[in-house]
Amino acid sequence: MACGMLALNIVLIPKWGIVGAAVGAALTNAVTNVWYLAEIRRTLGVLPYSRSYWRLLLPVCGNLAVLLMVRTTLKAVRPEWIVISAGISLAYLAFIAIAMASGLMPMTSSLRVQSGRKCEARFKAPRETPDVERAARGASASRTLR
Numbered sequence: 001m002a003c004g005m006l007a008l009n010i011v012l013i014p015k016w017g018i019v020g021a022a023v024g025a026a027l028t029n030a031v032t033n034v035w036y037l038a039e040i041r042r043t044l045g046v047l048p049y050s051r052s053y054w055r056l057l058l059p060v061c062g063n064l065a066v067l068l069m070v071r072t073t074l075k076a077v078r079p080e081w082i083v084i085s086a087g088i089s090l091a092y093l094a095f096i097a098i099a100m101a102s103g104l105m106p107m108t109s110s111l112r113v114q115s116g117r118k119c120e121a122r123f124k125a126p127r128e129t130p131d132v133e134r135a136a137r138g139a140s141a142s143r144t145l146r
Contacts, residue, residue, distance in 0.1 A: 001032050059098040066094040 005028040012020030041047055070087040077083050 001028055004028055004031070055102060055104050056099075058102055059095045059104065062098040063091045063095045066091045 005024055008024030008027060009021055012024050014020075016023065037048065067087050070083065070090055074083045074086065
């Protein structure tokens with residue numbers, strides 16, 4: 001992935017400057033995340049996303065609406081860090097409020113249980129057969145009698 005980011009930076013920075021570096025980093029991040037999701041799917045047989053993630057669309061839209069509203073109403077305020085901190089704070093509050101109002105918060109528990117069972121089944125030591133267990137008990141019992 002580092003080689004890919006380096007190649008993207010060599011191509012994009014001369015054309016777009018710091019925006020090219022940001023685009024290269026974002027593309028590398030996106031490809032890495034898709035790669036990791038494929039590994040999780042292949043290794044554990046679990047897809048960490050489901051249709052219920054579409055419920056995130058409403059809080060995200062509310063978040064973007066608040067950010068745009070803060071940007072347009074506080075355009076003349078200087079220093080700009082005040083506008084940035086107000087926008088981030090209000091956007092987080094809007095996201096949390098909309099997510100809680102739509103019942104979004106407890107949805108990850110089923111995924112946690114499902115992936116926990118898959119991991120436990122995959123990494124659990126195999127059980128011994130009853131014949132081997134009986135033979136082991138018989139051998140230990142005969143040792144104690146001697």
